[in-house]
Amino acid sequence: MGNKISLTIDGKKIEASSGQTILEIAKENGIHIPTLCYYPNTKPAGACRVCVVEIGTAGKLEASCCTPVSPGMVVQTNTEKVMNARRMVAELLWSSGNHNCLQCEKNGDCELQDLIYELGIEKPRFEIDLPGYEIEDTNSMIQRDLNKCILCGRCIRVCNEIQVHEVLDFSMRGSHTKVSPAFDADYIDSECVFCGACVDACPVGALTFKQARFKGRPWEMKKVRTTCPYCGVGCQMDLNVSDGKVVKVTTNMDYGKPNHGMLCSKGRFGMNFIDNSDRLKTPLIRMDGELKAASWEEAYGYIAEKFASIKEKDGPDSIAGLSSARCTNEENYLFQKFMRAVIGTNNIDHCARL
Amino acid sequence: MNEETEERVSELANLYPSRKSALMPALEIAQRKNNNFLSNEDIKEVAKIVGVPNSRAFGVTTYYTMYNTKPVGKYHLQVDTNIPGFLSGAYEIVEHLKKKLGIEVGGTTGDGLFTLSSVEDLGSCGTCPVVQVNDTYYENLTIEKVDELVESLKSGKMPEPDTFSNFGTECNILLKNRGISDATDITVYKKGGGYEALKKTFKMQPSEIVDMVKGSMIRGRGGAGFPAGVKWGFLPKDNSRPVYLICNADEGEPGTFKDRQIMQYDPHLMIEGIAISAYAIGAEKAFIYIRGEFRWIADILENAIRQAKKDGQLNHVDIVVHRGAGSYVCGEETALIESIEGKRGNPRVKPPFPANVGLYGSPTIVNNVETLSCVPFIVEKGVQEFKKIGTEGNFGPKLYGVSGHVNKPGVYEYPLGTSLKVILETAGGVKGNLKAVIVGGLSVPILKADEIGDLKMDYDSCAKAGTMLGSGGIMVINDTMSIPELALRTINFYAHECCGQCVPGREGSKTIKVLLGKLTSGEGTIENIDTILDTCDTIKGLTLCPTGDAFAMPIEAMVAKFRGEFEDLVKRG
Ligand SMILES: Cc1cc2nc3c(=O)[nH]c(=O)nc-3n(C[C@H](O)[C@H](O)[C@H](O)COP(=O)(O)O)c2cc1C
Ligand code: SF4
Numbered sequence: 048m049g050n051k052i053s054l055t056i057d058g059k060k061i062e063a064s065s066g067q068t069i070l071e072i073a074k075e076n077g078i079h080i081p082t083l084c085y086y087p088n089t090k091p092a093g094a095c096r097v098c099v100v101e102i103g104t105a106g107k108l109e110a111s112c113c114t115p116v117s118p119g120m121v122v123q124t125n126t127e128k129v130m131n132a133r134r135m136v137a138e139l140l141w142s143s144g145n146h147n148c149l150q151c152e153k154n155g156d157c158e159l160q161d162l163i164y165e166l167g168i169e170k171p172r173f174e175i176d177l178p179g180y181e182i183e184d185t186n187s188m189i190q191r192d193l194n195k196c197i198l199c200g201r202c203i204r205v206c207n208e209i210q211v212h213e214v215l216d217f218s219m220r221g222s223h224t225k226v227s228p229a230f231d232a233d234y235i236d237s238e239c240v241f242c243g244a245c246v247d248a249c250p251v252g253a254l255t256f257k258q259a260r261f262k263g264r265p266w267e268m269k270k271v272r273t274t275c276p277y278c279g280v281g282c283q284m285d286l287n288v289s290d291g292k293v294v295k296v297t298t299n300m301d302y303g304k305p306n307h308g309m310l311c312s313k314g315r316f317g318m319n320f321i322d323n324s325d326r327l328k329t330p331l332i333r334m335d336g337e338l339k340a341a342s343w344e345e346a347y348g349y350i351a352e353k354f355a356s357i358k359e360k361d362g363p364d365s366i367a368g369l370s371s372a373r374c375t376n377e378e379n380y381l382f383q384k385f386m387r388a389v390i391g392t393n394n395i396d397h398c399a400r401l
Numbered sequence: 402m403n404e405e406t407e408e409r410v411s412e413l414a415n416l417y418p419s420r421k422s423a424l425m426p427a428l429e430i431a432q433r434k435n436n437n438f439l440s441n442e443d444i445k446e447v448a449k450i451v452g453v454p455n456s457r458a459f460g461v462t463t464y465y466t467m468y469n470t471k472p473v474g475k476y477h478l479q480v481d482t483n484i485p486g487f488l489s490g491a492y493e494i495v496e497h498l499k500k501k502l503g504i505e506v507g508g509t510t511g512d513g514l515f516t517l518s519s520v521e522d523l524g525s526c527g528t529c530p531v532v533q534v535n536d537t538y539y540e541n542l543t544i545e546k547v548d549e550l551v552e553s554l555k556s557g558k559m560p561e562p563d564t565f566s567n568f569g570t571e572c573n574i575l576l577k578n579r580g581i582s583d584a585t586d587i588t589v590y591k592k593g594g595g596y597e598a599l600k601k602t603f604k605m606q607p608s609e610i611v612d613m614v615k616g617s618m619i620r621g622r623g624g625a626g627f628p629a630g631v632k633w634g635f636l637p638k639d640n641s642r643p644v645y646l647i648c649n650a651d652e653g654e655p656g657t658f659k660d661r662q663i664m665q666y667d668p669h670l671m672i673e674g675i676a677i678s679a680y681a682i683g684a685e686k687a688f689i690y691i692r693g694e695f696r697w698i699a700d701i702l703e704n705a706i707r708q709a710k711k712d713g714q715l716n717h718v719d720i721v722v723h724r725g726a727g728s729y730v731c732g733e734e735t736a737l738i739e740s741i742e743g744k745r746g747n748p749r750v751k752p753p754f755p756a757n758v759g760l761y762g763s764p765t766i767v768n769n770v771e772t773l774s775c776v777p778f779i780v781e782k783g784v785q786e787f788k789k790i791g792t793e794g795n796f797g798p799k800l801y802g803v804s805g806h807v808n809k810p811g812v813y814e815y816p817l818g819t820s821l822k823v824i825l826e827t828a829g830g831v832k833g834n835l836k837a838v839i840v841g842g843l844s845v846p847i848l849k850a851d852e853i854g855d856l857k858m859d860y861d862s863c864a865k866a867g868t869m870l871g872s873g874g875i876m877v878i879n880d881t882m883s884i885p886e887l888a889l890r891t892i893n894f895y896a897h898e899c900c901g902q903c904v905p906g907r908e909g910s911k912t913i914k915v916l917l918g919k920l921t922s923g924e925g926t927i928e929n930i931d932t933i934l935d936t937c938d939t940i941k942g943l944t945l946c947p948t949g950d951a952f953a954m955p956i957e958a959m960v961a962k963f964r965g966e967f968e969d970l971v972k973r974g
């Protein structure tokens with residue numbers, strides 16, 4: 048990395064750093080090259096061949112996602128040869144799966160659909176040959192419809208290279224190739240921890256969030272960036288809000304630290320408590336053995352009064368504080384400060400130690 | 402699995418720099434322990450011992466065809482129906498066995514005695530039809546011999562196989578010991594001057610050996626014809642990583658059965674070649690990647706390596722035999738490297754090239770058996786002697802395997818540039834009327850009879866004639882063969898073997914298979930013919946690995962050159 052290299056893309060002179068791929072430098076310069084199997088932060092697979100570009104004058108095609116730049120390289124991103132190749136790949140994918148967008152959760156947010164639209168393909172030249180896989184519907188979080196799978200391997204790479212759960216891999220070969228957990232098991236019967244990273248990675252409707260099914264189209268969804276409330280790591284995520292309700296949680300690698308686009312199953316799938324009818328909306332005070340709704344003022348007043356009397360009777364060390372991993376560092380700091388300075392005890396601990 | 406197995410696996414794992422490489426050998430051991438079948442429990446157990454995730458072990462198991470994830474009969478009859486078999490009656494044998502055993506292909510008899518499978522090329526093209534029963538090849542079969550075989554198996558006896566095969570040599574280099582019995586023995590090999598070249602090697606600098614190989618201009622015999630010396634020159638200088646040498650003994654290209662002539666009958670020639678080459682490139686570890694079906698040949702090699710070691714020939718290099726498990730694509734050098742690392746045989750994206758980042762991320766040279774077996778001659782007799790053989794730019798001896806419609810199919814050693822006509826005459830001449838020839842293994846464009854002229858069998862002449870010398874596997878086709886049927890069988894092979902990684906390879910081969918299936922069953926259209934041609938044209942140069950070209954080129958040639966036969970199918974249908 049580092050050394051400057053100059054090359055030409057579509058007639059434009061461009062400076063790149065050695066070690067960069069053609070795709071990366073094209074992106075930086077606002078030159079669009081479509082991709083399918085490319086997924087940031089994972090090893091380039093070179094599998095879909097959609098990102099091919101023509102190099103030199105001999106008409107050699109190379110996948111831009113995994114071809115490093117070299118000095119004096121002449122790259123063309125949209126020659127007839129390139130377009131022919133892309134079109135054929137798109138048509139092969141279209142005709143080898145069940146791409147009936149009407150019932151697809153990804154409609155409007157699908158990289159294959161975008162590609163076919165971009166290439167202006169009316170219909171594939173090949174006959175459609177449906178794979179005939181059964182839709183996997185055995186867990187409440189992830190729906191798998193391998194009839195829409197384009198075998199880009201993004202789910203495998205994210206599961207193995209980033210999450211390192213190593214649940215997924217390719218099995219079989221040729222056109223029988225499949226992505227699956229070991230022994231072709233359903234997710235629920237595998238070692239899957241339901242982090243949902245593979246769903247975020249899937250460019251098509253093969254892996255979708257089940258809870259969001261029929262709860263809103265992609266273009267109706269508002270993404271609200273927030274910090275996951277579950278633990279102190281502070282993962283960044285997008286609540287997908289439709290019709291005033293959170294229907295799913297997605298992530299964004301560009302948010303960077305601390306989670307770089309990854310979540311655990313709580314942040315990913317644990318948001319339905321928001322609208323749960325059992326959820327407490329006011330403080331409750333037990334009076335005469337019964338929990339009664341109270342205002343915040345009443346509740347705080349009650350706590351302060353009780354703490355003061357206990358402290359007076361049995362001393363500050365008769366009180367202990369237990370804080371939560373779901374609080375932020377700042378909140379935990381305040382809490383221990385409160386215990387030490389206001390209550391006057393060092394009896395303070397944290398649920399993460401339990 | 403018991404402790405003994407675990408120990409055996411650990412022993413095997415010690416042969417490799419990474420324990421994960423023991424996955425394939427371990428699966429083989431587990432399968433043998435369980436009546437030739439791998440249950441999910443077996444796979445899990447192996448994954449645990451070797452230290453890989455279950456998903457990976459399962460992915461590997463289902464990739465290679467020699468791992469049975471369904472139980473098979475006591476005798477697994479595997480009929481090679483690839484092109485050479487197809488041309489010499491393999492399908493009649495399949496039909497006969499179906500009737501005789503009362504099962505379909507893929508089925509097992511009720512008594513659990515027989516499973517019948519139709520398999521891809523077994524590297525036995527000159528001795529087709531061939532049926533592999535468990536680990537044993539039964540070659541040169543006829544319907545009568547098949548009956549005898551089945552009867553014998555029914556009585557619980559594996560008969561002695563008939564190992565006859567034709568051969569001939571004009572150069573006396575690669576096949577010089579082919580006719581000598583016991584040449585597999587090191588004393589016999591040494592009596593004929595064996596290991597003298599290695600002795601000479603040790604008196605020279607590694608760089609001098611590299612220079613000799615460069616000077617000889619020997620081109621790789623595995624298929625691509627790339628100059629070996631130039632490849633060796635790509636190894637990085639000032640490199641602190643280990644360097645590996647891999648001898649490619651996958652012999653998977655249909656029509657090719659040449660490397661086994663060396664390995665089976667003169668293994669020390671190849672081992673000496675490996676020993677010299679390893680010294681030259683500074684490899685302390687070398688692997689022989691041999692196709693899993695050649696089990697008995699792998700045993701011959703291991704035995705020869707033991708002898709050579711004992712004889713003090715291999716103090717500078719450790720040679721490990723790694724057995725494949727049923728995959729054509731694993732002959733491609735990067736897929737082969739993945740396979741040694743204990744993975745699915747999915748070819749890698751290039752660059753980086755193996756010479757720089759290969760096996761275990763280290764510089765690696767992959768050369769074919771025949772290429773490496775030429776090295777002792779080059780070193781011993783010198784560059785000038787080597788260059789006296791062959792034609793300008795195409796030097797040295799070459800093994801030509803002739804199969805299909807000839808009277809004496811076999812392997813014949815001639816100088817590069819020998820006329821195809823001469824080779825065909827040596828192979829007993831064409832049976833019937835010549836229609837076409839595939840001169841370099843199935844992945845090269847077919848030549849019509851009238852295109853052959855005085856074709857010289859070397860890299861440049863074949864290229865000029867619009868085809869390729871490839872592996873030198875010559876398949877001869879007479880006018881009883883329908884080219885559309887040939888094309889369908891060809892694409893069935895590639896669709897079956899494609900690793901499934903890239904879209905044009907995976908879906909392209911399947912789509913062409915569907916289209917050719919429609920045409921041959923009389924349901925096709927003229928438009929289908931054009932779609933095939935168009936698809937082949939686009940696939941060339943587009944796939945992740947050269948396998949795309951390997952099917953697009955021959956199919957395109959068959960359809961374009963014999964278009965009339967395809968159109969007739971439309972008219973008739
Ligand atoms: C699909 C495919 C299959 C191949 N199979 C073989 C094989 O069985 N044996 C072989 O030596 N080379 C095979 N090759 C070529 C190897 O990739 C490689 O070029 C060769 O082993 C290099 O050795 P050489 O330079 O000595 O020929 C195959 C290539 C492809 C693309
Ligand atoms: S995966 Fe994409 S192309 Fe396929 S049906 Fe869904 S939206 Fe349509």
Ligand code: SF4
Binds near residue numbers: 205
């Ligand atoms: S949900 Fe997470 S653990 Fe499960 S398969 Fe997907 S990426 Fe792997």
Ligand code: SF4
Binds near residue numbers: 195226
């Ligand atoms: S499930 Fe999705 S991410 Fe995984 S290979 Fe299929 S299309 Fe790609």
Ligand code: SF4
Binds near residue numbers: 748904945947949
């Ligand atoms: S062409 Fe593509 S699918 Fe076929 S073997 Fe090569 S990488 Fe695999």
Ligand code: FES
Binds near residue numbers: 082
């Ligand atoms: S994005 Fe480059 S090959 Fe798929």
